[in-house]
Amino acid sequence: MHQASSPLTPEEAALLYEKYGFFLLRRCRTLLRDAASADDALQQAFEHVLRSGAAVKQASAPLRWLYRVVDRCCYDVLRRRRRSIESPQSDELGETAHPAVDIEARDVALKLLGTMTEQEMQIAVLLFVDGMSQGEIAAEVGVSRVTVNKRIQALRTRAEQYSGRAS
Amino acid sequence: MEERETDPSRHPPAHRLDAIAAGDLDSGASAHVESCEACTRYVGQLRAQAARFRAENDARAFVARAETRRGMQPARSPVARVAWAVAPVVTAAMLLVLLVRARSQDSAPAPAPTTEHAGPASGPREARFKGGLVVVVVREREGIQERFSGPLQVRAGDRLRVEVSTYHDGALAAGLLTDEGEWVQLLAPSALEAGTHYSELAARFDDSPTRATLVVGDPAAVDRARQRREFGGVVAWRVTSQAGP
Numbered sequence: 442m443h444q445a446s447s448p449l450t451p452e453e454a455a456l457l458y459e460k461y462g463f464f465l466l467r468r469c470r471t472l473l474r475d476a477a478s479a480d481d482a483l484q485q486a487f488e489h490v491l492r493s494g495a496a497v498k499q500a501s502a503p504l505r506w507l508y509r510v511v512d513r514c515c516y517d518v519l520r521r522r523r524r525s526i527e528s529p530q531s532d533e534l535g536e537t538a539h540p541a542v543d544i545e546a547r548d549v550a551l552k553l554l555g556t557m558t559e560q561e562m563q564i565a566v567l568l569f570v571d572g573m574s575q576g577e578i579a580a581e582v583g584v585s586r587v588t589v590n591k592r593i594q595a596l597r598t599r600a601e602q603y604s605g606r607a608s
Numbered sequence: 609m610e611e612r613e614t615d616p617s618r619h620p621p622a623h624r625l626d627a628i629a630a631g632d633l634d635s636g637a638s639a640h641v642e643s644c645e646a647c648t649r650y651v652g653q654l655r656a657q658a659a660r661f662r663a664e665n666d667a668r669a670f671v672a673r674a675e676t677r678r679g680m681q682p683a684r685s686p687v688a689r690v691a692w693a694v695a696p697v698v699t700a701a702m703l704l705v706l707l708v709r710a711r712s713q714d715s716a717p718a719p720a721p722t723t724e725h726a727g728p729a730s731g732p733r734e735a736r737f738k739g740g741l742v743v744v745v746v747r748e749r750e751g752i753q754e755r756f757s758g759p760l761q762v763r764a765g766d767r768l769r770v771e772v773s774t775y776h777d778g779a780l781a782a783g784l785l786t787d788e789g790e791w792v793q794l795l796a797p798s799a800l801e802a803g804t805h806y807s808e809l810a811a812r813f814d815d816s817p818t819r820a821t822l823v824v825g826d827p828a829a830v831d832r833a834r835q836r837r838e839f840g841g842v843v844a845w846r847v848t849s850q851a852g853p
Contacts, residue, residue: 451675455667462670463661464626464654487674493769493806499751504627506753513773517803537653539622540646559742559773571622583757 449494454487457497461504465511471570472515474551478522482514489514516562519555541572549600557596560584564592619647629654741780742773743824743843748810761850764815768847770794770807770824777801782824783834784811784847791834792820797827818849 449457458465465486469479489510490497500506538544547569554562563582567573575593579586619625624637629651641647745756748767755771762768770782772795782795794807823833825842832838 451668451671454674455671458670459662459667461630462665462667463658464630466661467657484670484674484677487671488677489806491671491674493810496746496748496753496767496769496810499748500753501751502623502627502632504630504632505623508623513771513804517773521803537650537657539619539625540644540650541619542622567621572619573621574618577621583755 448492449490449497451491453498454491454494457490457494457503457507458487461507464504465507468508468570469511469515471551472512472554472566473518478518479515482518483511485517486511486514512563512566516559519557519562520559522555539570539572542569546597546600549604550596553596553599553603561592561596564589565596568593619644625651626654629658741824741843744771744773745769745822745845746771756845759846759848761848762813762818763850764813766813767810768794768813768822769810770822771804772800772807772824773804774800779827780805780825781827781830782807782822783830784820785823785834785837787819787821789834795824797830818847820847821845822847 462483466479466483469482469486470476473479473482486507490507494510497503497506538547550565550569554565557565560582564578567578567581568575573581575586575589579589582589620634620637620640624634625641625647628634628637628641641651743757745760746769747754747756747760747762748769749763749765768784772780772782774780777800779797779799780795781797782793784792784794786792792811794809794811795805796809821833821839822845823830823839823842825833829841833842833844
């Protein structure tokens with residue numbers, strides 16, 4: 442074995458931003474619900490990409506690769522923020538939600554993101570933002586479907602409790 | 609949320625629809641979009657919004673800001689710079705050693721898609737360790753990335769990187785320690801802030817047999833593992849050769 446690493450050139454990174462920047466920023470705003478934090482998270486994500494993002498060039502699904510990078514940056518922000526349940530209003534670029542996503546459920550889940558563990562955040566995002574099935578989530582996160590189902594049920598309970606308090 | 613796997617009419621996940629809106633090819637998802645009014649509308653709206661965004665945002669200026677931010681970050685560690693210079697020498701020596709060894713035997717995307725694997729029964733089911741350190745190994749094989757939270761197998765052409773998430777500021781190091789005692793550094797000993805960090809270096813595997821241990825942890829503990837093969841206090845996962853396809 443030997444080491445192999447090559448950062449992206451600024452030109453390559455600019456091409457990525459031009460093609461995917463809207464989608465990445467939209468995702469950051471969806472998760473963080475705050476334009477300034479989202480801009481910052483996206484900048485941080487591209488710092489990672491510039492430093493060690495050459496793998497994206499060979500990826501068959503580069504946007505998915507980039508989504509995972511920005512997700513981690515957003516999770517970091519949420520962990521540091523430890524924001525209380527009351528978070529700013531959604532600042533998503535446009536209000537276009539995935540057809541399989543229940544927007545109301547999604548919005549409640551996003552408000553609770555800052556109170557979740559990283560695994561819970563991952564599952565919540567994949568379910569309520571990406572519209573993935575439990576099987577797909579299990580494969581993505583690396584846990585069993587039973588675990589995913591348990592986490593989702595627990596999240597739904599918390600969401601209902603929150604909605605009950607908020608109404 | 610209902611399961612999707614066996615129903616072809618179910619909507620593809622957002623990352624596939626978004627990728628189509630961005631201009632990527634995905635014949636499976638595209639076929640669904642063509643037959644689904646909701647997804648057609650979703651993709652169309654995103655395409656229009658993305659076009660407006662491109663017209664209003666300067667990609668080069670954004671990247672320049674990201675580069676400037678990188679330049680303003682404190683240097684990870686002077687040791688890291690030395691490691692970059694040293695690594696190729698270590699690498700070349702290791703490659704030579706591995707090439708003369710006799711052959712023997714034993715995920716993702718993230719992009720592609722990424723598949724995440726928990727370790728086998730003997731390994732940790734969740735890659736979370738005392739001290740709030742989360743370790744994931746990203747294996748890239750033929751353009752597909754898979755994430756592992758435990759021991760894994762590799763074959764020729766694979767590349768490995770390490771992703772560490774830590775809740776506390778602190779020093780970390782990571783690398784591959786072969787059974788023969790060779791060290792392939794992935795993350796030079798560095799003072800890291802709380803957050804997620806990707807190894808700047810990746811290990812690429814040739815067709816020589818691999819018998820190694822991924823070691824991640826405090827630099828002193830990593831050094832102890834390297835010198836004495838004492839793996840207490842570090843993440844230590846076996847990395848071994850996999851039979852070819």
